[in-house]
Amino acid sequence: MKVYLDNNATTIVDPHVFAEMEPYFVQRYGNPNSLHLFASETHPALKDAMEKIYAGIHAPKDDSIVITSCATESNNWVLKSIYFEQILTGKKNHIIISEVEHPSVIATAKFIESMGCKVTYLPINHEGIIDPQSVRDTITDKTALVSVMWANNETGAIFPVEEIGDICEEYNVPFHTDAVQAIGKLPVDIQSFNVDYLTFSAHKFHGPKGVGALYIKKGRELTPLLHGGSQMGGYRSGTLNVPGIVGMGKAMEQAVDALDYEMEDIREMRDAFEDELLKIEDTFVVTPREKRTPNTILISFRGIEGESMLWDLNRAGIAASTGSACASEDLEANSVMEAIGAAEDLAHTAIRFSLSRYTTQEELDYTLDMVKKAVERLRGISSTYSYAPEGHESGLDAH
Numbered sequence: 001m002k003v004y005l006d007n008n009a010t011t012i013v014d015p016h017v018f019a020e021m022e023p024y025f026v027q028r029y030g031n032p033n034s035l036h037l038f039a040s041e042t043h044p045a046l047k048d049a050m051e052k053i054y055a056g057i058h059a060p061k062d063d064s065i066v067i068t069s070c071a072t073e074s075n076n077w078v079l080k081s082i083y084f085e086q087i088l089t090g091k092k093n094h095i096i097i098s099e100v101e102h103p104s105v106i107a108t109a110k111f112i113e114s115m116g117c118k119v120t121y122l123p124i125n126h127e128g129i130i131d132p133q134s135v136r137d138t139i140t141d142k143t144a145l146v147s148v149m150w151a152n153n154e155t156g157a158i159f160p161v162e163e164i165g166d167i168c169e170e171y172n173v174p175f176h177t178d179a180v181q182a183i184g185k186l187p188v189d190i191q192s193f194n195v196d197y198l199t200f201s202a203h204k205f206h207g208p209k210g211v212g213a214l215y216i217k218k219g220r221e222l223t224p225l226l227h228g229g230s231q232m233g234g235y236r237s238g239t240l241n242v243p244g245i246v247g248m249g250k251a252m253e254q255a256v257d258a259l260d261y262e263m264e265d266i267r268e269m270r271d272a273f274e275d276e277l278l279k280i281e282d283t284f285v286v287t288p289r290e291k292r293t294p295n296t297i298l299i300s301f302r303g304i305e306g307e308s309m310l311w312d313l314n315r316a317g318i319a320a321s322t323g324s325a326c327a328s329e330d331l332e333a334n335s336v337m338e339a340i341g342a343a344e345d346l347a348h349t350a351i352r353f354s355l356s357r358y359t360t361q362e363e364l365d366y367t368l369d370m371v372k373k374a375v376e377r378l379r380g381i382s383s384t385y386s387y388a389p390e391g392h393e394s395g396l397d398a399h
């Protein structure tokens, strides 16, 4: 049996999405910017796809949505443009991000920090969530940008973007949120709160890989990262990825249609699965489930290296992760567990299960059975593990 429970890393392309994309590979394959029939026959689909993408986040037509190659590009673009326009010119000298942003934000922040930008890394609390007060405590008249993700890819923790948006509006500081883990999991309405830039990526909600987007509120310009043929209104040059854009549009439409199922049925399956996992001795979950996206579990199995657990699960045909795929090749501690101050023997033991609308109860039942077998085997061969629920100084309450 093969079970895929790493949907926060990437998702299967919905068959309806693939069907919508296929003609633009093999029939209507013209370059949209050419001056002939092969080009113009792609235009209706591009228009329709962009309308679906705008509708999916409730973006007004006057605002901009620029298609990029991925969320990593979108995140890089925001921070590097702000650096170019605000920090390099001396107008501002500071940005604020959370300490658990995706590596595409943190690494870019460290890059511009190495070139003289001051960076505040907001801490997360014991539940893995940002306190909006920490933004108010650190924002100044020299702050060029606040960038805080909507939902964390490792824990599923939902961050208070509405309150942070209000603080940024009060200080007239642009607010960027990386919404990659929110689209398709939570209602996203950019007119319901103050946000200037918003990142998302199609392959996180059953669309194709290699297609991302950046929403830009009217009046908040950005220096282009890519110059050339002036596509996307001059914001991002490069021949349009027609099948990719068509796929993102269909995937967005499907994600909105499936949102109730995601937020109710998937949440119910996730909660029941988590309840069973927490019956295993010495297990811990950081963020309360009501403060998480409906599909994600980050659970620690004391005494078991995360990679060892992954290996046992992989042999059983089960795909999970220890956190961001970007870090999956090394035996580092889970960055979120470290940030909340988890004890060393816990920080290396976190496993992330992330469900999707394609996850079945049978798959979860099988996975639970395999997890129990892996825990028994790995703790059995451990030279250091002994179950001691009383008085263990982990900083997390044993379940």
Ligand SMILES: Cc1ncc(COP(=O)(O)O)c(CNc2co[nH]c2=O)c1O
Pocket: 008, 009, 010, 069, 070, 071, 072, 073, 102, 104, 149, 151, 152, 153, 154, 178, 180, 181, 201, 212, 323, 324, 325, 326
């Ligand atoms: C919050 C967040 N931002 C940005 C990205 C990058 O998106 P991409 O450039 O379109 O790939 C990811 C991917 N997160 C993960 C990729 O693998 N495991 C993950 O958790 C993400 O979760």
